[in-house]
Amino acid sequence: MPYLELTDLSAAYGGKTVLAGVSLALERGEIASLIGPSGSGKSTLLRVLVGLLTPSAGCIRLDGKAVDIAHAGTVRELRNRFAIVFQQYNLFQNMTALRNVMIAPLKVKRWPREDCERDARRLLAQVGLGDKLHAYPDQLSGGQQQRVALARALALRPEVLLLDEVTSALDPELVTEVLDAIRVLAADGMTMLVVSHEMGFVREVSSQVVFMADGRSIEAGPPAQIFDAPSTQRARDFVGKIIRH
Amino acid sequence: MIRLFHEIVAFATWYNAVFLVEAGARTLLLSASGCLCGFLLGFLLAVLRHTVGRTLLPLRILGVLYTEVFRRIPFLVTLFLVFYAFQALNMDVPLFWIAVVSTCVIGTAYLSEVVRAGFAAVPRAEWDAATTMNFSLFQTLHHVVVPQAWRTIVPPAFAFFLSFIKDSALASQIGVVELAYAGKVFNNRGLPPSIAFGSVLLAYFVISYPLAKAGARVEGRLALSRAH
Secondary structure, three states: OOOEEEEEEEEEEOOEEEEEEEEEEEOOOOEEEEEOOOOOOHHHHHHHHOOOOOOOEEEEEEOOEEEOOOOHHHHHHHHHHEEEEOOOOOOOOOOOHHHHHHHHHHHHOOOOHHHHHHHHHHHHHHOOOOOOOOOOHHHOOHHHHHHHHHHHHHHOOOOEEEEEOOOOOOOHHHHHHHHHHHHHHHHOOOEEEEEOOOHHHHHHHOOEEEEEEOOEEEEEEOHHHHHHOOOOHHHHHHHHHHHHO | OHHHHHHHHHHOOHHHHHHHHHHHHHHHHHHHHHHHHHHHHHHHHHHHOOOOOOOOHHHHHHHHHHHHHHOOOOHHHHHHHHHHHHHHOOOOOOHHHHHHHHHHHHHHHHHHHHHHHHHHHOOHHHHHHHHHOOOOHHHHHHHHHHHHHHHHHHHHHHHHHHHHHHHHHHHHHHOOOOHHHHHHHHHHOOOOHHHHHHHHHHHHHHHHHHHHHHHHHHHHHHHHOOOO
C-alpha cells in the first residue's frame, strides 16, 4: 500500500480548471519528481497537498486512509506531515534566518525553546549557513535564502517534503548549493515530491518521474523510462525538446 | 491698528483663555478618542475580513458593507445619524459623547481600510508560508504580518487623525463646544470676527502643528528603519 496516493485529483482556481485528474502513488522514502511544461499543474498539485487550494474532485489517501481536505482539522493534520519549500523562498522578512527556522516549531508545535533553537542551529549548519544565523533575508543571496527555507521546512520534521521549483528563481551559480543540500536529504531517505526543471537532478535523485500536461498526469515511471523511452507522444515531445536544448 | 490692540487686550481675559483652552482640549480629545477607538475597531474589522470559513461569512459581509457605506457618508450626516439614533433610543447622552461615537463610526470605516492596505502590503507568499506551517490567523498577524505592516499603516492613520482635528469642527453643528463653536460664542458676544476666529485659528494651529511635526518624525524614522 503506497504511503501517499492521489486518484484523479482535480482543482479549479478562479473558475479555471488547473488540475484535471492527477493520479500518483508515493512510497515512504521515495522521491517522486513532477515534470512537464509550464502551466501543467505541477505547482498547483503541491498547493493542493498543503491546503492552499481545495480540490474539486478526486481522492487523497495517506497511509491508506482517505483525507477529507475540505475539513479544517484534516488540513491541519496534513500540514503537520507535509512541509513545502516555495520557488520564491517565502521567508518572513521581519525575522533572522534563525528565527525563520525556529518560529513554527516554537509557536505552532510548542516544542521547548532550547530544542527548537538547537534544531534550527543544526539545520542551518547542515545547509551551510551556520555563520548566517542572525542575517535577515534581505541580507542573504537567493541561494542562501532558499537554503534557509529548506531548513525551515525540515525544522517541522515533516514526513514528506514538497519542493516547488526551488531552484527556478536562482542565478545559475547558486543552483548547485541548493541541489547539494537536497541531495543530502535524499541520501538520508527523506520522502519528497519534487517539482523541478533541473532534469539532470530529477534523473539523478528520483525513483519515480511523473510527466504532467494540461493538469493531468500523463505518464509515470522510473526516470530511465520517462527520459529514454516515454510511451506517450506528449512525453516524447517534451523530453525531446529538453534534450535538444 | 490701535483699535485692534485694544480689542486684543479686552479679549485677553482669564475667562476667555480658559474657555478657549477647554474648547481646544475638547477638539483634541474628540479627535484622539474617536480615532483611537476607530483604529481599534478598524483593526478588528480588517482582521475579520481575513477570516475564512462560512461561520463568519455574514459578519464579513456586514463588515464590508459597513466600511463601504460609512466611508461615503459625510461626517456631518454621521453626526446627525448618531444624534437621532440616541434620541430614538431615548438615551440621554452628552453631546460630546455623541460626537465621539460619530468620530469612532467614521474612524472605524476609514482606518479599517488603512489597516487592510497595510496587511495587503505584506507579500501573499509570507501569508501562504505561515498557513502551510499551521500558523493560526492570530499567530500569522502577531508574528509575521503586523511587525511588517505597521510601517504602511502608521503614516496614513496619523494623517487621518490630523485631518480629523479639522473635521471635528463639524461637531459644533450639534452643539459640542469645541474650537469652532468657541469662535461662534466669541463672535456672538460681540467680539470682532478677526479676534473671535483669529484666536480659534491660532488654537487649531497650536494643536495641529506639533502633532504634524511629531508625525513627520515618526514617518522619517519608519522610512529609515529596516523592514525588521
